[in-house]
Amino acid sequence: MNIFLLILFFIFPLRGIRPAPIIQLSNLIDQTCKQTPFYELCTSILLSNPKSADADIAGLARIMVTSLDSKASDTLDQINDLLEDTLTLDPATQQALALCAERYNVILTGDIPQTIAGLDRGNYKFAQKGTNDAALEASACEKGFPSKRKSPINELNKEVRHISIVAAAIVKVMIDS
Amino acid sequence: MADTNPFLPVTSSGYTHLPDESHQTNAPVIRRRRPFKEHLIVVIGLLALGLFVAFIGYKASSNGHVHDNENGSFQALSREPQTNPLVSRGPTTGVSEKANRVRGPKSSQHASRGPAAGVSEKSNLVGNNLRSYPWDISMLSWQRTSFHFQPEKNWMNDPNGPMFYKGWYHFFYQYNPKGAVWGNIVWGHAVSKDLINWMHLPLAIVSDKWYDINGVWTGSATILPDGQVIMLYTGCTNESVQVQNLAYPADASDPLLINWVKYSNNPVLVPPPGINDKDFRDPTTAWLTAEGKWRIIIGSKMGREGIALVYDTNDFKTYEIEGILHAVPGTGMWECVDLFPVSTEESNGLATLANGPGVKHVIKASLDDDRNDYYAIGTYYDKNHTWVPNNPSIDIGIGIRYDYGIFYAAKTFYDQDKERRILWGWIGESDSEAADVKKGWASLQSIPRTILMDRKTGTNLIQWPVEEVESLRVNNTDFDRVEMKAGETIPLDVGLATQLDIIAEFEIDKEALDKAVESNETFSCEGSGGAAERGALGPFGVLVLADETLAEQTPVYFYIVKAKDGFFKTFFCTDKSRSSEATDVNKQIYGSFVPVLEGENLSMRILVDHSIIESFAQGGRSCITARTYPTKAIHEAARVFLFNNATNASVTASLKIWQMDSADFQIYPNDATRQLSVFTSILILAAYLSCIEKFIW
Numbered sequence: 001m002n003i004f005l006l007i008l009f010f011i012f013p014l015r016g017i018r019p020a021p022i023i024q025l026s027n028l029i030d031q032t033c034k035q036t037p038f039y040e041l042c043t044s045i046l047l048s049n050p051k052s053a054d055a056d057i058a059g060l061a062r063i064m065v066t067s068l069d070s071k072a073s074d075t076l077d078q079i080n081d082l083l084e085d086t087l088t089l090d091p092a093t094q095q096a097l098a099l100c101a102e103r104y105n106v107i108l109t110g111d112i113p114q115t116i117a118g119l120d121r122g123n124y125k126f127a128q129k130g131t132n133d134a135a136l137e138a139s140a141c142e143k144g145f146p147s148k149r150k151s152p153i154n155e156l157n158k159e160v161r162h163i164s165i166v167a168a169a170i171v172k173v174m175i176d177s
Numbered sequence: 178m179a180d181t182n183p184f185l186p187v188t189s190s191g192y193t194h195l196p197d198e199s200h201q202t203n204a205p206v207i208r209r210r211r212p213f214k215e216h217l218i219v220v221i222g223l224l225a226l227g228l229f230v231a232f233i234g235y236k237a238s239s240n241g242h243v244h245d246n247e248n249g250s251f252q253a254l255s256r257e258p259q260t261n262p263l264v265s266r267g268p269t270t271g272v273s274e275k276a277n278r279v280r281g282p283k284s285s286q287h288a289s290r291g292p293a294a295g296v297s298e299k300s301n302l303v304g305n306n307l308r309s310y311p312w313d314i315s316m317l318s319w320q321r322t323s324f325h326f327q328p329e330k331n332w333m334n335d336p337n338g339p340m341f342y343k344g345w346y347h348f349f350y351q352y353n354p355k356g357a358v359w360g361n362i363v364w365g366h367a368v369s370k371d372l373i374n375w376m377h378l379p380l381a382i383v384s385d386k387w388y389d390i391n392g393v394w395t396g397s398a399t400i401l402p403d404g405q406v407i408m409l410y411t412g413c414t415n416e417s418v419q420v421q422n423l424a425y426p427a428d429a430s431d432p433l434l435i436n437w438v439k440y441s442n443n444p445v446l447v448p449p450p451g452i453n454d455k456d457f458r459d460p461t462t463a464w465l466t467a468e469g470k471w472r473i474i475i476g477s478k479m480g481r482e483g484i485a486l487v488y489d490t491n492d493f494k495t496y497e498i499e500g501i502l503h504a505v506p507g508t509g510m511w512e513c514v515d516l517f518p519v520s521t522e523e524s525n526g527l528a529t530l531a532n533g534p535g536v537k538h539v540i541k542a543s544l545d546d547d548r549n550d551y552y553a554i555g556t557y558y559d560k561n562h563t564w565v566p567n568n569p570s571i572d573i574g575i576g577i578r579y580d581y582g583i584f585y586a587a588k589t590f591y592d593q594d595k596e597r598r599i600l601w602g603w604i605g606e607s608d609s610e611a612a613d614v615k616k617g618w619a620s621l622q623s624i625p626r627t628i629l630m631d632r633k634t635g636t637n638l639i640q641w642p643v644e645e646v647e648s649l650r651v652n653n654t655d656f657d658r659v660e661m662k663a664g665e666t667i668p669l670d671v672g673l674a675t676q677l678d679i680i681a682e683f684e685i686d687k688e689a690l691d692k693a694v695e696s697n698e699t700f701s702c703e704g705s706g707g708a709a710e711r712g713a714l715g716p717f718g719v720l721v722l723a724d725e726t727l728a729e730q731t732p733v734y735f736y737i738v739k740a741k742d743g744f745f746k747t748f749f750c751t752d753k754s755r756s757s758e759a760t761d762v763n764k765q766i767y768g769s770f771v772p773v774l775e776g777e778n779l780s781m782r783i784l785v786d787h788s789i790i791e792s793f794a795q796g797g798r799s800c801i802t803a804r805t806y807p808t809k810a811i812h813e814a815a816r817v818f819l820f821n822n823a824t825n826a827s828v829t830a831s832l833k834i835w836q837m838d839s840a841d842f843q844i845y846p847n848d849a850t851r852q853l854s855v856f857t858s859i860l861i862l863a864a865y866l867s868c869i870e871k872f873i874w
Contacts, residue, residue: 113358120417122413123455125548140761143761
């Protein structure tokens with residue numbers, strides 16, 4: 001019991017000491033995220049990036065796209081890892097994964113650069129197109145799997161899709177303002 | 178003729194005189210003194226000639242290739258949007274190094290995924306029993322059109338600077354030389370004698386100055402009374418500021434206008450105070466004001482209000498801002514603004530400087546917010562640079578659209594040769610970008626349309642494909658007064674059905690119209706259940722790009738609603754909801770209300786060209802352009818059907834259907850020049866060989 005309490009004493013202060021970036025939920029972040037379908041995902045991504053503290057809405061969009069880039073990269077890595085394990089994969093899943101690799105490649109080398117170029121140059125419709133297409137590619141990737149069970153990358157696909165939708169919603173707010 | 182006695186003694190001063198030989202031949206025959214040297218001369222000569230021929234052939238085929246980078250230095254952007262997925266995107270582009278591996282079970286396949294490779298390797302993995310992989314090379318390559326304008330490959334968007342000059346129709350367009358997504362934008366260029374058959378030319382304007390390094394964006398041409406050509410275009414500067422630049426032909430006597438020169442003091446216009454750096458683009462064609470100045474307008478926005486700014490100039494180099502031509506609240510940024518006159522009395526087009534009684538002015542804007550093109554008809558007041566709509570409730574951006582499908586960044590020009598005004602519209606893709614990258618291209622232009630005031634309604638414009646497209650018609654099939662009962666679908670046998678021109682007229686039986694119940698149903702094509710949703714008086718029309726089993730089909734149809742006051746409202750729709758079994762394509766239903774006047778039959782025209790369907794109702798009073806990507810209803814499997822899905826009415830239809838030939842797309846220099854080069858090379862080779870004949874034998 002005592003040891004248990006001792007451990008508790010040590011663990012909680014350590015959690016306090018950990019240098020987590022503390023960003024206030026600014027009015028802009030709150031207002032912006034409220035205009036997206038996934039408020040909590042939006043705020044958690046923005047708040048975990050220190051740059052959001054004094055970003056304008058274009059900056060927030062950029063942060064969201066960076067997060068999308070990172071999540072899509074992770075997903076592509078996961079797909080490639082799964083594909084290397086050829087012995088345990090059935091043909092339909094293998095084929096779906098290969099198609100997903102192509103789609104994620106398009107997200108990383110097509111959609112995201114197009115979105116960034118559009119944001120930087122003020123041609124927001126191409127930014128919107130890029131983010132919308134990223135959601136479409138993730139969704140199409142998921143649908144390519146045999147329908148009986150969830151795909152091995154179901155969670156990742158969902159996250160990529162949701163982040164894309166949030167990014168697209170932020171771009172729409174920029175267009176509308 | 179070879180000397181048969183090579184070892185006769187030859188002296189430097191003369192020769193052995195043989196009886197009966199002519200004394201004239203006194204040239205010493207140098208034979209085998211130094212055989213090696215002679216052979217060397219011959220061999221080197223032939224090699225040099227061979228290189229020369231090869232060089233000519235190479236220059237002939239690659240000179241003027243639109244899609245090489247030879248015409249300008251591009252600022253290498255940090256990402257290549259496509260082609261080699263194995264290239265590291267690098268930490269400087271904000272991506273962790275870990276993401277750069279695209280390892281697949283067959284990495285060589287990934288490397289080869291360029292436009293030409295398609296998906297052939299992948300489809301070998303599949304086998305016929307696995308249909309879940311939708312895009313194979315047969316489906317993707319079928320999507321390319323046969324008589325719509327598109328470059329050989331890569332991404333295209335807005336039409337730019339169209340004009341008729343020295344016997345040629347010129348067309349420029351936003352183009353990405355590096356991939357099938359938007360980026361690295363420069364101006365492509367093509368010319369035509371008839372707006373249907375084209376010759377692709379080298380890139381006209383590339384992004385090689387600080388003021389357009391981030392994009393050579395949309396612009397317009399003005400032909401001055403003395404024949405000079407002025408091109409104004411938007412450049413995206415090195416700091417992403419939108420500015421207007423002046424360019425003109427390097428050689429005005431070249432009818433193909435291949436080379437262009439940028440004015441040395443560009444930009445000529447920068448965003449004025451109060452206007453955002455990123456809200457100032459797409460200058461129009463200029464027209465002469467009553468004061469003798471040249472006037473252009475540029476779209477922009479202030480807050481949420483879309484506006485058009487007015488500039489006057491004497492020389493296209495220095496400008497005065499005059500003010501705001503018109504503004505409409507809530508419409509957002511106005512892109513690709515266009516202003517042009519239409520005649521209310523004549524059926525010909527009007528030059529941009531026309532004004533006066535019998536002339537109205539149309540303003541069109543592409544709304545960035547919803548990516549649709551809207552127009553309004555009104556009155557232009559030259560002196561105080563304003564414009565007032567005929568009907569403010571259908572003002573710019575809140576009223577009528579050019580087209581109720583995919584049709585954006587449209588631009589008109591006056592064809593002074595045939596006295597008509599012609600409209601170009603950018604037709605984007607509505608599939609996934611992954612498919613675009615795989616097939617190696619994206620986007621089309623509409624078939625150019627003549628555009629006129631609809632004098633019968635006074636409220637609409639009429640658009641109709643230019644008559645030159647009819648030169649592609651072959652193999653006419655007529656269907657006269659085909660009667661369809663409620664719920665019937667009738668196949669139409671026309672042969673190959675992927676390139677068609679269909680003209681159809683429909684009559685719905687009067688009894689059904691009278692018996693129909695009035696309703697205040699608010700119908701809209703996009704909100705409806707498409708062609709499968711049956712009503713008393715519709716839908717009925719044509720199914721295009723349908724397969725035999727109708728698993729895939731694209732209905733183009735009318736739907737009639739009887740309103741509370743007894744009047745009929747007609748809607749014209751294109752339903753993509755079952756256009757393809759693929760899951761990653763757009764499946765919206767497009768369309769709108771179309772005015773139908775007393776005594777008019779319902780009529781539609783449909784141009785089918787692989788993955789594009791352009792539909793026109795009531796002679797062009799309402800238009801719908803759709804992109805479809807069937808997986809089954811392609812090649813010989815595509816069919817056409819008539820259908821009547823109304824519950825209570827029978828419909829009589831008459832149709833004329835033509836197959837359409839493919840248009841010609843050449844690359845400059847054209848094949849004739851190439852053949853000429855080869856022919857010349859052969860002549861030279863023959864001449865050389867005959868000269869050294871003596872040495873050989």
